[in-house]
Amino acid sequence: MKTRISLTVNGETHEVLVPVHKTLLEVLREDLGLTGTKHGCELGECGTCTVLADGEPVLSCLALPVELAGCEITTVEGMARGGRLHPLQQAFAELGAAQCGYCTPGILLTAQALLADRPTPTRQEVKAALAGNLCRCTGYTKILDAVELAALRMTGGSRVGDRR
């Protein structure tokens, strides 16, 4: 059974006709062509598919679009504004926090939600926020450094933060 839903993604509203059981991940990637959102398990275990719904991280592989009608959904494609990268994207690129880059969209969005909540998190808080996002390449070190650097820049600092 298909159902018509209206979904607001990155500020644009889309009407889509999809089977009710189709996940947000599938709708984003297959119906809206937003392939920036990745998947590592499709079972809610790896965090790769994380997007934001009204600013909160959700696992798009478990979320059903019907439940998210009316929410403002943000994917990695919506992070850069007006041709300017989000400070997190900038810091991830500069510090080499994306190796294969496959976990990167989910981690960027999780970090964006964290920084919206806590603009100057401690390293431990960054670790806790990202504990559900697996990355097999980086050992997380440069990811944590990049989140800290972005936080610093977003709060007006300019120096590369001391990691502790």
Add this chain to the structure above:
Amino acid sequence: MSAERTQGGSSAGSARAIDGGRFGRGAEPPSERKHEFSVVGRPLPKIDAWTKVTGETKYADDLVLPRMAHGKLLRSPHGHALIKRIDAARARALPGVYAAVTGADLPRVKFGILPVSQDEEVLCTEKVRMVGDAVAAVAAVDEETAERACRLIDVEYEPLPALMSIEESLAHPEIRIHEYGDGPNVHKSVALQFGDVEAAFAKADLVREDVFYYEGNTHLPMEQHAAVAHAGPDGKLTLWSSTQTPHYVHRVLAKALDMPAAHVRVVATPVGGGFGGKTDPFAHEIVACHLSRLTGRPVKIALTREEVFYAHRGRHPVLMWLKTGFTRQGDITGCHIKTWLDGGAYGSYGVASTFYTGVINPVTYKMPVYKFEGARVFTNKPPCGPKRGHGTPQPRFALEVQIDKAAEQLGLDPADMRRRIAAEPFTKTANHLTVTTTGLVECIDRVVEASGWRAKWRGWRFRAPASPAQPVLGEASEGAPEGGARRSEAPSEKKRGVGLACSAYLTGAGTAIYWNDMPHSGVLLRADRSGAVTILCGATDIGQGSDSILAYLPAEVLGIAPKDVHVHPADTSLTPVDLGSYSSRVTLMCGMAAIQAAERLKTVIAKAVAGKLEVGPGELVFRDGKVGAPEEWDKAVTFARAVELAEAMHGVLAFPGSYAPPKRAGKYKGGGVGPSPCYSYTACVVELTVDEETGEVELHDVWIAHDVGRALNPLLVEGQTEGSVYMGIGEALMEGQVFRKGVHKQPSMLDYKSPTTLEMPEVHTILVETDDPEGPFGAKEAGQGPLLPVPPAIANAIYHAVGVRCDEVPIAPEMILKGLERRRQGKAARVGPEKIPVFKFKEPLVVESAFGQPAEAIAVRPFQS
């Protein structure tokens, strides 16, 4: 920022190397080579960083083609069974199904990555050898329909007993998994001896025998494998695949589909993590092509996470027996290792893996005499293959833990002992491998200093060191009677400890997996009047940054910005062959090819510009996007103008670069595995606490110093080092690919435990540079070597903390509790394997040890001029 770098030369090893005529054969001395770099050594963002942080990078599963169908494989639920009947008629009848095929529809050929192990069927026809073996496939309008159709395929199996361990497979020669190999269920057996080990043991003051076990584990790349095939109406085929080895996939497609290789094109998409897991050609790649040919549509097959667990090709479980003789000063007199590898159901890279459990061991330390016996056994489990470190982390664990035990018995500081026995630069090993530069001594010094080792280690805590005058000879496999009274520390406390280990790893395999005299890596470099340079190379970026290296090196040579270099990665119809992203070969081999091509372009440009500026071509420098004579820099022309002049003079500017490693294989059968242009070296210190109540281990800090030759981009080298440390931690403490009744115990990311941000300690990376004459601008590998010392350093730190010897990984809390309990009972506080299989290795090939022979400073390479 935690990382720091040093220029090599402070270590005795590299200093001696420079004095000792290392730059023979008319090569430039380093002082002249070491001009100011403009790109090399700078922490630049990777060239693909921007597309990766914006989600624009297109991985295989992101590709969608018009009219594309979705494929699915039906896989065996049995570990071992005969296929009695298979019928896909009901699946074909399902609406939305375009094709349903079985093995009978495909050419009857077997394939495999190594020429000597062609033992895989695309779709099994007579027999399945593991849960997950593919037996049929469907292409349909969508994934759901394809899945439903798969369930309609009727397969009748006659189950056979599944052999699930080395012991079982050896104990049941009457049940044969394969009909080939070196004995019933023995895929490969090797025995090599370099010098007289028994004489070496007789000379020793201490001889230790220990048994170790390293559990298998898997790569777990975040991206599941995916492939899209398109058979065109012209009879030609294109496959886009998340593969680390497009060239090998190309060869296998031609064979398995019985097509001319000239009509097959393989494009490697950016790989979302490989670690060796995407280096084999896979059934789904071949099936996607076949289904596309049948349906006339593009076909995509994307594996599920569970399928990826079964595709595997990961770390071999290895049981090891290790006997080493030591002098009282800590020198090694000789070493004998036996390894048994649980290979799983197919050959994969297994012959190479078997050799790698033996042949790299003598590279780290001075080991004058060496004997190696190894056997790979077939079992009814997913095949093991190459995972980061390929066959070497297992024996490295055994060696480094045994050295720790020996150091204790000899009353030596384990750091000092290793420093003393570190391999000498520019010498040969017992098994005829050539060591060029080594920064191991400096690596040890740097981690000792950075970690505060001297203050933290402070002697052996758990037993009085055995006097070297009364050596414990030929100890039984239960290990030393460790676990004497500990010093006045209260029980049920958290105990802190430090541990140290070292390693060496190859920078690219010295021989190709199929015998040939062609380049291992090639590039094509072109430039035109736009001022842009394009480099085409068959290499695959799997996140390590090889595309960026391909931009940096020509940019350095030509004095332009990396952004002015377009990189065109692996596409077998466009790019010269590169063998693939494995064995840490890409930076060195592609890098050397890229430099050669760039130098050729530079020569031609210089000639044209020299004519224009009326100076000698030798007087020109290329820098800051200009070409000119330094004395008259105001007359320098822009790079684009320089290219224009050259294009006018020479016509189209396109230059090849080729690289093949020096031919330095030992002249004995089996000497082809192990040689490498050069070896990287690593030293690592781990600090942790062990909770004596729960057995839980908490890692605090890891200091790791890596001799990378030269860090072409320190950011990328640090990233590789940190990622290696992370993966080593997972293998040491939690990751295990284990099976019950043929079925994977935890084929999900939740149950297969891997480290999260919370388990990761602080990693302090120290890069040591030794400027190796074999590498591009002196660079060696970074992607795999730094994993090796991590598991043994953790095991050694656990011993230092609580006096429990864990001779097995992963180290579970229960193992530590068991060890503590044994200590309380006054027994040896050791946990690990108790016995070795009953197995007779063949007579060893006896070769003279080449230990200590001088090695040539710079080897002669094919395609050099």
